[in-house]
Amino acid sequence: MARATPARAGEIGLEPRSAARLQVAAGSLLRIARAEPLGAISAIILVLFILAAVFAPALAPYNPLSNNHSIEMQPPSSGHLFGTDQFGRDVLSRILYGARVSLEVGIGATIAGGVIAVIIGVLSAYFGGAVDYLIQRVVDMVQAIPSLVLLIAILVILGPSLPNVIIALSVRSAFVTSRVMRSAALTILGQPYVDAGRIIGASHLRIMSSYILPNIMAAVIVLGTVNFGGAILAEAFLAFLGYSVPPPQPTWGSMLSAEGRTYMFVGPWLLIAPTAVLSAVVFAANMFGDAMRDILDPRLRQAGSGTF
Amino acid sequence: MIPTFLILLLVVVGMIRLIPGNAVDLMLTSQSGDRDVSRLAVEHRLGIDRPVTVQYLSYAAGVLHGDLGRSLWTQRPVSEMIAGRAPATVEMVGLAVVVSMLISIPIGIISALRQDTPMDYALRSAVILGLSVPSFALATMALIFPALWFHWTPPLEYKPLTVDPLSNLGQMVLPALILGVGLSATIVRLMRAMMLEVLRQDYIRTAWSKGLRERSVVVEHALKNALIPVITLFGIQVAFLLSGSVVMEQIFAVPGVGRLLIDAISQRDYPVVQGVTVTVGIAVMAINLLVDLSYGFLDPRIRVH
Numbered sequence: 168m169a170r171a172t173p174a175r176a177g178e179i180g181l182e183p184r185s186a187a188r189l190q191v192a193a194g195s196l197l198r199i200a201r202a203e204p205l206g207a208i209s210a211i212i213l214v215l216f217i218l219a220a221v222f223a224p225a226l227a228p229y230n231p232l233s234n235n236h237s238i239e240m241q242p243p244s245s246g247h248l249f250g251t252d253q254f255g256r257d258v259l260s261r262i263l264y265g266a267r268v269s270l271e272v273g274i275g276a277t278i279a280g281g282v283i284a285v286i287i288g289v290l291s292a293y294f295g296g297a298v299d300y301l302i303q304r305v306v307d308m309v310q311a312i313p314s315l316v317l318l319i320a321i322l323v324i325l326g327p328s329l330p331n332v333i334i335a336l337s338v339r340s341a342f343v344t345s346r347v348m349r350s351a352a353l354t355i356l357g358q359p360y361v362d363a364g365r366i367i368g369a370s371h372l373r374i375m376s377s378y379i380l381p382n383i384m385a386a387v388i389v390l391g392t393v394n395f396g397g398a399i400l401a402e403a404f405l406a407f408l409g410y411s412v413p414p415p416q417p418t419w420g421s422m423l424s425a426e427g428r429t430y431m432f433v434g435p436w437l438l439i440a441p442t443a444v445l446s447a448v449v450f451a452a453n454m455f456g457d458a459m460r461d462i463l464d465p466r467l468r469q470a471g472s473g474t475f
Numbered sequence: 476m477i478p479t480f481l482i483l484l485l486v487v488v489g490m491i492r493l494i495p496g497n498a499v500d501l502m503l504t505s506q507s508g509d510r511d512v513s514r515l516a517v518e519h520r521l522g523i524d525r526p527v528t529v530q531y532l533s534y535a536a537g538v539l540h541g542d543l544g545r546s547l548w549t550q551r552p553v554s555e556m557i558a559g560r561a562p563a564t565v566e567m568v569g570l571a572v573v574v575s576m577l578i579s580i581p582i583g584i585i586s587a588l589r590q591d592t593p594m595d596y597a598l599r600s601a602v603i604l605g606l607s608v609p610s611f612a613l614a615t616m617a618l619i620f621p622a623l624w625f626h627w628t629p630p631l632e633y634k635p636l637t638v639d640p641l642s643n644l645g646q647m648v649l650p651a652l653i654l655g656v657g658l659s660a661t662i663v664r665l666m667r668a669m670m671l672e673v674l675r676q677d678y679i680r681t682a683w684s685k686g687l688r689e690r691s692v693v694v695e696h697a698l699k700n701a702l703i704p705v706i707t708l709f710g711i712q713v714a715f716l717l718s719g720s721v722v723m724e725q726i727f728a729v730p731g732v733g734r735l736l737i738d739a740i741s742q743r744d745y746p747v748v749q750g751v752t753v754t755v756g757i758a759v760m761a762i763n764l765l766v767d768l769s770y771g772f773l774d775p776r777i778r779v780h
Contacts, residue, residue: 205596300478307479308486311759312752313718313733319740320748396607403609407722408737420609428615442612450607454600457664 199462206458212451216444220266227260231417240434250436252426258440261417265441268418269399269448271329276336276398281391283341285383288348289375292356303349309342315404322410329412332405336398344390351383385463389456396452403445419445483756484535487749534749543750548742553750557732563633564731567647567654567723568716572709574655575662580705582659583666584698588689590671599663606660610653610719614726617649631728650723657719658712665708669701706766713759 200207219226229247235255243250249258291302309317321335355361355378364374399419405411406420414421419441427438537543543553582602586595605613621627629649634642673679674697682691721733732751739747 205600304479304482307760308483308756311479311483311714311756313714313721313755315718315721316736316740316752316755319737323740400607400609404611404722407609407611408725423609423612427612431615431619438612438615442608446604446608446612450600450604453603453607453660457599457603 203458203461205454206461209451209454209458212447213455216266216448216451217270219263220270223263223267227257227263229257229260231256231260231264232415240430242434243436249440250434252434252437253430258422258436261422262419262440262444265417265419265422266444268329268412268416269402269445272333272336272402273395273399273452275330275333276340277391277395279333279337280340280344280394280398281387283337284344284348284390285380285387287341287345289352289379289383291345292349292352293371293375293379299349302345306342306345309339310346314339314401315408318401318405319408319410322405327410327413332402332411336401339401340394340397344394347386347390348383351386352379355379355382389460389463392452392456392459396449396456399445399452400449479760480757481535483753484538485531487534487752538753543753544746546739546747547744553747556735556747557751557754560730560732560735562635563729564717564720564724564733566636566643567650567729567731568713568720570647570651571654571658571716571719574651575658578655579659579662580666583663584670586663586667587670587674590667599667602656602660602663605656610657611722611726613653613656614649614723617653618726629727633728633730646727646729650720650727650729654716654719654723658716661712662705662708665705666701669704670697673697673701706769709762709766713762717755717759 233256235251237255238247238251239253239255241247241251247257247259249262252258252261287302287306291299317339318335321338322331325331325334361374361378364378369377402411402418403420403423406418407424411420412418414425422441423438423445426434427441431438534544541554543557545552546556549556579602582598586598589595618628630642630646632642633646636643679697717733720731721737723729724731724734725737732755736748736751736755738744739751
């Protein structure tokens with residue numbers, strides 16, 4: 168069991184077993200990183216993104232909402248690393264605070280969507296028959312409506328705000344992702360150990376939670392990471408059509424679509440900065456999802472590029 | 476397919492009832508006259524003063540006859556409006572599909588054959604990058620840079636293909652490219668995965684041992700089998716394409732169905748919204764049906780059905 172030598176453990180002040188575990192973990196992480204270099208780079212980008220979003224208030228040099236008419240439309244300089252926009256607001260600070268919105272949207276939509284997708288998919292697979300048929304027809308229908316249309320329809324009904332954007336994105340991704348969850352659950356239900364569980368009298372809930380759920384985690388993780396990127400991208404599209412979080416709150420999507428496009432000839436930095444960060448994060452999320460899939464289960468081919 | 480369609484109709488009819496009441500007022504603000512009378516009139520025209528079941532049945536009956544109601548603003552039949560806009564969208568989407576096939580199948584194959592080499596990584600990265608950049612950002616840049624460097628902008632006035640093919644294609648080439656690239660990411664991934672799996676099969680090994688050239692092995696033996704799930708993917712991606720076309724139509728001024736829908740939503744022109752949603756839903760389901768039927772054609776083992 169003890170892989171670390173006692174002398175080493177003593178040096179860093181850890182007990183032998185924790186030090187051993189750390190070494191094993193570090194070793195395997197390095198091995199994984201070498202096997203999936205793109206995934207490793209993507210993971211770093213995502214971590215940076217999360218840190219930037221979480222620590223935005225501490226990192227942002229200026230208030231993202233304060234107008235300053237004396238310094239409107241300034242190109243990047245030492246005082247304003249990404250320049251200023253048409254109201255004199257610092258673009259870097261707006262990007263950092265915009266990261267928060269993207270992170271909230273991404274995490275909210277992914278978790279809510281993932282939970283609902285698992286529930287729908289597993290229930291559909293487990294109970295089969297008429298329940299399955301009906302649920303799958305509803306999923307068909309949701310999938311047939313172009314995602315942007317569905318999102319806009321939901322937001323028209325609920326009104327544009329951050330929580331509603333998250334709700335709309337979750338609904339869309341949940342239904343479409345549930346398909347994959349269902350087929351994964353069906354595969355597991357065909358295994359003998361599920362029958363064994365039934366024979367010993369396991370309840371429906373127990374079979375679903377202890378037998379099916381742990382075994383579909385791979386699919387959940389892979390699709391979750393890809394949906395994360397998709398949600399951030401979808402927010403940008405909603406902002407373009409005017410259905411995202413209303414101004415003056417900075418979101419990458421609205422920075423791109425409003426200031427970015429309007430002033431792109433006179434102030435290209437207004438377009439380039441949000442486009443670059445948004446694309447980088449979405450790209451990293453997709454690549455990370457790819458890497459996760461390669462590691463966890465190369466057979467998860469239906470996962471595709473996300474649900475948007 | 477039919478049950479899905481019925482559920483779709485149900486949602487579409489029910490959608491109107493969910494719209495907050497002040498949306499009807501929104502429509503009324505541009506009309507003159509007594510507000511209460513107008514409100515009743517509008518509700519009557521929308522048909523929401525009848526019980527839900529009646530609304531649903533009458534709409535369903537109408538759809539079967541090709542009657543999708545009339546626009547609240549222009550009074551034109553919705554089916555006529557859609558028919559007028561459809562060719563532009565169909566053409567753009569069709570070109571996008573062609574573009575993506577031309578890009579993604581070769582890339583998927585090369586990626587599979589040179590698995591885990593830098594070429595593989597580079598190709599996959601490039602394709603996913605195409606997917607990660609929002610298409611309207613790409614489109615904006617695609618409009619700006621040719622204008623700056625070559626003094627060229629795509630024509631912004633729509634001319635049907637039969638009337639002026641050059642202008643038509645000039646308008647369509649950029650949106651088709653951008654949409655096609657977005658579509659490619661999924662297909663490349665799938666193509667690569669399928670090729671990897673197929674290439675490991677025994678019959679491929681036999682072909683190699685027979686001394687056949689790489690091209691022969693790939694194209695004649697592996698490709699056909701790898702293509703089947705790719706075709707499925709097209710069915711699924713049609714909805715994605717229509718989504719993307721909404722944005723492209725907006726930027727490149729293509730008078731298509733997507734723009735019709737978005738304009739109708741912002742104007743609260745419910746019959747048009749309903750009509751377009753139903754039409755699009757039918758189209759997607761029809762395409763998926765065709766895809767299912769094509770399996771029997773491509774893979775003789777599946778013909779049992």
